[in-house]
Amino acid sequence: MQVEMKPVIRVEKTKNSKISQVDFSNLPFGKVYTDHMFICDYKDGQWQEPKVIPYQNISLDPSAKIFHYGQSVFEGMKAYKDKDGKVWLFRPLENQKRLNISSKRLAIPELPEEIFMEGLKELLKVDKNWIPQSEGSSLYIRPFVFASGNGFHASPADKYTFIIACSPSGSYFAGKVKVLIEQTYSRSANGGVGYAKAGGNYAGQFYPTQLAVDKGFQQVIWTDDTSHEYIEEAGAMNIFVRINDTLLTAPTSDRILDGVTRKSILDIANDMGIDVEVRKISVTELVEAAQNGSLKEMFGAGTAAVISPISGFGYQDKTFDIPELKNSYAEQFKKHITDIQYNRAQDKFGWRYEVK
Amino acid sequence: MQVEMKPVIRVEKTKNSKISQVDFSNLPFGKVYTDHMFICDYKDGQWQEPKVIPYQNISLDPSAKIFHYGQSVFEGMKAYKDKDGKVWLFRPLENQKRLNISSKRLAIPELPEEIFMEGLKELLKVDKNWIPQSEGSSLYIRPFVFASGNGFHASPADKYTFIIACSPSGSYFAGKVKVLIEQTYSRSANGGVGYAKAGGNYAGQFYPTQLAVDKGFQQVIWTDDTSHEYIEEAGAMNIFVRINDTLLTAPTSDRILDGVTRKSILDIANDMGIDVEVRKISVTELVEAAQNGSLKEMFGAGTAAVISPISGFGYQDKTFDIPELKNSYAEQFKKHITDIQYNRAQDKFGWRYEVK
16 A cells, blocks of 8 residues: 655644634624634745644735736635534535646646645644534635735746635625626636636626626626627526526536536436536526526525525516525525535535544 | 815835845846835725835735735836936826726726825835936836735725835846737636736736747737637737738727827827728738738837837747838837937927926
8 A cells, every 4th residue: 555645734823812702603704714824835836834823914025926917816615513513524625626727727836635635624623613513604714825926027926825714604695696697797708717716807796796786786697708698607606597497507618617516516406306407598598488487596506605596687677586486496405515514414425524 | 276285195214225236237127126115005985194115015914805806906107217317207197097997997996196196206206216227227117906905705895005116127028029829818808807907817818828938939919709810919018010001909998908108109100190090900811911921010019018029920830920120110119109208309299297
């Protein structure tokens, strides 16, 4: 048998835990941070010593390329605590792989799987008490890499910093979501970086989303930038549509993020015997289905929001409501996924990953 | 007459100038920074006290949104010193206006003109000795704004930091440039942020540019993301083409940056009586012109590189050389613009701006 090699993670614990100041019964999303963070720098062509250190500020030269050229990628994950206090992750290797897919497109050096996984596990062990146990709450985990090297030349940095920070969090959206199908602005280009979790993909959505919020919607559903006729994703979520009993979602592409929740839903739906079609969905088809009553459900799927039922959508100057449905696919999938995540059900797909 | 109001800029000078350590006869581009920087924070819905302070590191929480969502925009400008030691800027209000156009698209609060201009002038007065006087060198000026507020929720930050940093710099490119006309990757989407100087626009270009560099080119010429048939810009430069004696450049759009050097060239060319066409340029047309000898020149135009003659372009698997031309438009425009910038010629357009 081959010898298994693991990177040695140096751990420096805080002397001033902030945990007693946190109201765990009333957690916002992503605003409270744990006592520690995992950090690993890249310079001289290689990743340096990985460390768990007290959560602290980062000090950067004003010419650091992150400030100028948006060279950064991130991941979103969650840790769950079951009723026995055991700690679980959901398909963490999918996030680890996708981080490197994103990094490659952004000309950021890829991070070895062992550094990602061992760093993550070590951090979760040190900050185990920060993982909420109440229903609907979890520890949101944010791995990210950014260009920390300096220079005003528009070219990749020579130094990078990888960090995992954690935030005990409540839900991302409060209640149902109304979405606007975007007809003017776009999220991503053919041949662009839309499939990557690149920082710049998000900043570009803020202004059009604000315009949608001003009109009474919470999120934008992005369409292709050529014709605005095919729905793509919602920026922080992939989108599913149920027409009669068929579940539809757009295929991943260079413009659409390959969501972990999205692919888990597809596996669950297939396993449940639901008719699934992964294909382009036109706005015309969606509007027709809303008008003739065959549009039964729409929902978003992503790590932060898990599954977000959509109560209606705006298109041009019209709004289409989607009637409430009992025993909806959205409800069933959400129960199925969260039961696996919180170790309340059998895990036939092997998605649960214990941190011990 | 109305009372003119100017913001009060607090100035804190360094006690340890680094200027004696700098070799001004051998300056790289954007790697050496002056003794001071201008900084102004935004919080509680307004811009705070503007200051010139010693150039120093920035300290940020790991959850600062700049690390996660690419919410940043920048500008590029230069200051020139003439033979009498007077300091000049080139059309600075164009940069100030464009910064706010970019900011608006990225959901960043706009910065009042007076803070930008007074901060810039104050900084240049304090760091006047850092402005190189030698031909081809100048003080590169980098105004930028980034999201300094915290949170893992994908939404605009509640705090921002505006900084102007300066770097005495030599030329951006060494010699002529060979470009690859991109047929796979794209820089920007219809309805996207391509017209803004948004950080994320640059990071997305690094990987395709590396692939082009591996093939022997220095830069990529981006094409439209729908058909890859129309040339757009080169990422750090707008592109001009001369076919016979006609000067061509693509119209600005939501995908193409409205370059200050670009529009200055159009004004100069019109003034010189050159035939100018601002219209879509197809790759087919460019290849045909290269083959039949009517393609006389190609060059890039931008603040960092001023004017960069292009010696040839790659398209699919072929390379097309552009023969050297005496008294080229590129040379004439470069002389015209730099003569204005260094106060060596009459400034009939009123572009020069003295800092005193």
